[in-house]
Amino acid sequence: MKWIEWAIVGALIFLPFATINRIEVDMQRKALLTELRYNAALDAAVDDAARMLIVNANQQRETQYESVKRVALNKDEAIAAFYRTLYTNFGIADDPVAQGVLNRYIPAIVVIGYDGFYVYAEEEWMGASGNTERKPVWGAKKPYAYADSAGNSLSFTLDDFVLAYDAGSRSWHEGLRADVRQQTNIALLKDAERFEQVRRSSIVRAIEDELAYRINKHNESVSRLGLSYTFTLPTISQEEWHNTVDDVGVLAFIQGIPMGGKFYNNYALGGSRVLKKPEVVGARKGNMKVYYRAACGFSYPVEETFSSEQVAALKGYMPLGCPPAPS
Numbered sequence: 572m573k574w575i576e577w578a579i580v581g582a583l584i585f586l587p588f589a590t591i592n593r594i595e596v597d598m599q600r601k602a603l604l605t606e607l608r609y610n611a612a613l614d615a616a617v618d619d620a621a622r623m624l625i626v627n628a629n630q631q632r633e634t635q636y637e638s639v640k641r642v643a644l645n646k647d648e649a650i651a652a653f654y655r656t657l658y659t660n661f662g663i664a665d666d667p668v669a670q671g672v673l674n675r676y677i678p679a680i681v682v683i684g685y686d687g688f689y690v691y692a693e694e695e696w697m698g699a700s701g702n703t704e705r706k707p708v709w710g711a712k713k714p715y716a717y718a719d720s721a722g723n724s725l726s727f728t729l730d731d732f733v734l735a736y737d738a739g740s741r742s743w744h745e746g747l748r749a750d751v752r753q754q755t756n757i758a759l760l761k762d763a764e765r766f767e768q769v770r771r772s773s774i775v776r777a778i779e780d781e782l783a784y785r786i787n788k789h790n791e792s793v794s795r796l797g798l799s800y801t802f803t804l805p806t807i808s809q810e811e812w813h814n815t816v817d818d819v820g821v822l823a824f825i826q827g828i829p830m831g832g833k834f835y836n837n838y839a840l841g842g843s844r845v846l847k848k849p850e851v852v853g854a855r856k857g858n859m860k861v862y863y864r865a866a867c868g869f870s871y872p873v874e875e876t877f878s879s880e881q882v883a884a885l886k887g888y889m890p891l892g893c894p895p896a897p898s
Contacts, residue, residue, distance in 0.1 A: 605830055612660035613825055613839045620653035620821040621841030624682065641685045641728075642819065646709060649682060649821060650691055673828075674707070678789040679782055681822040686728045687712040688778055692785045693792055705792070713781055717773040723757045727770045729817065735760065778822075851877040853888045860888045867893035 625642050655664075663669035680691040690710045698704040715727040722738030731748045737755040744751045752760035759766055821841045828835040853862045854871035862883035863869055865876075869891070877883040880890065 606835060608660075609825070609828070609830075609835055610837060610839075612657055613823065613837055614841075615660055616653045616657035617821050617823050617839040617841035619656040619841075620649040620680075620823070623652040624649040624819065624821060641732075644682060644684050644689075644819065646682050646689060646691075650680065653680065653821065653823065676825050676828050678824055678826060679785045680824075681778060681782065683729075683778070683818075683820050683822065684712065685819060686726065686732075686734075687714045688781075689713070690781055690785055693789060695792065710781075713777060715770075715774045715777050717759075717769060719757070719759060721758075723755075723759075725757070725759070725773075727773055729774075729819065733760070851880050851883050853877060853883050853886065856891065861891040862888035863891040864893060867891075 624644055624646070654670075657673070658664045658670055661669075661673060663673065678692065682689045682691070689712055691707055692710065693705060693707045694710075695703060695705045716724065717727065718724045724736045724738075726734040732746065733748050733751055734743070734745045735751050735755055735757055736743055737757055739756050742755075744754045748760055748763065748766055751757075759769060822838065824838045826834070826836045851862055852865050852869075852873055853860065853875035854869065854873050855861075856871050860874070861871070862877065862880060875883075875886070877886070884890070
């Protein structure tokens with residue numbers, strides 16, 4: 572057989588594999604682009620919800636203590652902003668049917684408040700007409716509660732303010748940890764480092780437990796509607812959880828949207844930015860890209876601004892320290 576005949580045979584053998592490979596690569600590319608678009612839509616929706624969460628909120632003041640994190644939460648405005656932005660970015664702002672379909676893939680939305688959290692999820696009840704009604708509603712506020720083996724109980728907040736029950740004296744105490752520790756015999760209040768660890772883990776556990784319960788209920792509901800996907804509580808990194816317990820904000824999930832040969836699963840966390848982080852500036856210093864805190868006062872041409880120094884570094888900017896303050 573001549574070499575050209577061998578070449579033709581080889582091409583005929585290789586062609587189907589090359590075609591299949593090209594199709595798979597194309598499908599993966601489309602799935603990746605779709606995933607990126609969904610991620611951007613969810614992030615934008617959560618960020619808008621978090622911003623609306625404290626719009627027109629009045630600072631709540633106490634005679635002994637005041638915290639910038641203790642704010643009134645506009646939950647309804649936040650949830651309206653979330654869905655409005657999500658529908659717009661999914662291209663279904665004027666399509667109620669498509670909106671209803673998308674809603675089936677959102678098992679829960681959490682609003683993280685100063686001394687407790689709220690979950691927006693679907694509930695089912697018997698209406699006045701005797702028919703079963705089902706729609707998303709706000710649940711009651713869940714406190715960040717903790718109890719030790721001695722019978723003492725604590726209600727944590729997003730900072731050092733605490734409500735404590737001393738089982739030994741059968742008395743309630745409220746205030747900053749440093750003050751309450753002198754009024755009680757609760758061991759946890761005596762150790763600032765351990766108090767912080769338990770506070771954070773208690774907040775995370777409270778939210779996780781409630782979400783697991785809500786997602787199980789959502790599974791029962793959607794299975795009756797013919798949706799076979801099983802929703803599960805996603806794994807959230809410790810860094811994300813630390814952000815969660817540092818500020819009031821919004822946490823939302825989308826799970827189970829069919830996307831090629833797999834399902835789209837993601838969550839997004841949006842802080843209301845009650846505590847203003849220093850603005851990080853990305854600028855051009857000669858031929859070098861540098862970043863620094865806006866308060867440094869440099870006059871280099873600004874190219875970008877960032878929420879953190881880590882983000883600036885990931886974009887290829889080099890750190891530039893502030894000049895020393897005049898003595």
